[in-house]
Amino acid sequence: MKKIGFIPLRKGSKGISNKNKRKMVGRPLFTWVLGEAVFSDLDEVYVYTDDQDIIDFIKKEYHWTPKVKALLRSEESAGDKVSTEFAMLEFCESINYGFDVFCLLQATSPFTKREDINSCLNKLNSNYDSVLTVVNTHRFLWNEDGTPINYNPLDRPRRQDFEGLLVENGAVYTTTKPALKKNKNRLGDNIAIVKMADESLMEIDTESDWVAVESLLIERQKRAKESQKITHVVLDVDGVFTDGTITYTKDGEHTKSFDMRDGMGLEILRQFNVEVMIMTSEDSQLVTKRMQKLKIENVFLGVKDKYTLLNNIILKEGITLSNVAYVGDDVNDLTNICSVGWSLAPNNATDVVKQHADIVLSKNSGAGAIREACQFIMNYNKRF
Structure with a gap:
């Protein structure tokens, strides 16, 4: 039928x-x-x-x-x-x-x-x-x-x-x-x-x-949030990995700045069996190159409806939203921020995201926010 x-x-x-x-x-x-x-x-x-x-x-x-x-x-x-x-x-x-x-x-x-x-x-x-x-x-x-x-x-x-x-x-x-x-x-x-x-x-x-x-x-x-072990962390890119600014050259190409300490934090987090995923509305070759360098395989570019895609991911992974930590900074992250087990926002995130995030980090994006988020997740998971 x-x-x-x-x-x-x-x-x-x-x-x-x-x-x-x-x-x-x-x-x-x-x-x-x-x-x-x-x-x-x-x-x-x-x-x-x-x-x-x-x-x-x-x-x-x-x-x-x-x-x-x-x-x-x-x-x-x-x-x-x-x-x-x-x-x-x-x-x-x-x-x-x-x-x-x-x-x-x-x-x-x-x-x-x-x-x-x-x-x-x-x-x-x-x-x-x-x-x-x-x-x-x-x-x-x-x-x-x-x-x-x-x-x-x-x-x-x-x-x-x-x-x-x-x-x-x-x-x-x-x-x-x-x-x-x-x-x-x-x-x-x-x-x-x-x-x-x-x-x-x-x-x-x-x-x-x-x-x-x-x-x-x-x-x-x-x-609907519940306290469960964090098995997956999903991160936005611009305004999370970077400070949200873009530098253009005279030829129209642009550059982004990434904090090396954030990359080390994610590497340590994966050693504790936490899956790292990237979900961004931008479709950037620079992002692709950086994530390849960090050996992050699950990279989703050009995503506008992040919540529906996240629901598809958790079904495939056999987990729930409560097993997910999400790091975002702007309004297109807001539904995920309100829905996952733990949501975290850089200190320089937009006001509406900081208002609804579970944790507002002390560090700014592109300046150690991800490293701080990784440390929180590792400390939180110790109770499980």
Whole structure:
């Protein structure tokens, strides 16, 4: 049974400019749900968009997985007043309904986890032809004429005694191909529900919404941290190995300065069986040469969605995020900083990274920060 995910994206956004591509906790908003879809039980995940920049981004960023595909949608299906169903059906016809289960995923629902997607897929059976996600809200609702909708105000229940209401949060919808072809809708005739966390009900329509959702995501990532032995350390390059500056020659070539003591620290760390990995958004031959000199084999260059790649690495390595230490300095490191077992930032890192890192090192980048981080990891691992 072939199960596909479908993420529709439009280039325009009325409330927040470039909302889908804007960085939420350091990564484009749409990658929060795309990354979870990659690691779910879906067989393929399609991003359907009129934005060529997003298509190019996906082809470059997710080359390591055959599951993710990006398709250009028509101008007609990307209009402000066009329904999501119109885009769904246009897409389905373009691939000749080549699937058994269709899963619509909302790009502006960053709280969606792979477990939510899998729960929806698993509920499809002979009794249900579609599933949607909801939130159990305990709000008291009223009509405009001043009459209550869901409780008796003269006998106001306590929250713990109040069943509340189930509210559609718009995050995940799954349906079978027969139901989709029959109803031409995301939902069929026999619908099951999957409950998601309360915060997933939040919409992202204003700048205030954005700030609130970002703060909640950061706290969610931090709450999942656990104290485990560090088996892998992942490092950014510019602003971690180097002081973040680049020197250009008259011919346009540039140089970077590396601290030799950092290299020795990493060599000592590997003697204690800690795997060293490099993950940088830059694609630099200078970095390649330096890492070859340091005999570091796992070097990932040109990475923009560092969190999804890190999740792929830990699955292959058979470890968890709690086994990882991460050293980063800027906003594109932020999700990893908030998620790994131990995160460390050089003393001259950006304020937002230092605010959320577990350890702010006393040394600056390119001036012994990595050596100090290596010493912390070795001392920390002694307890195991």
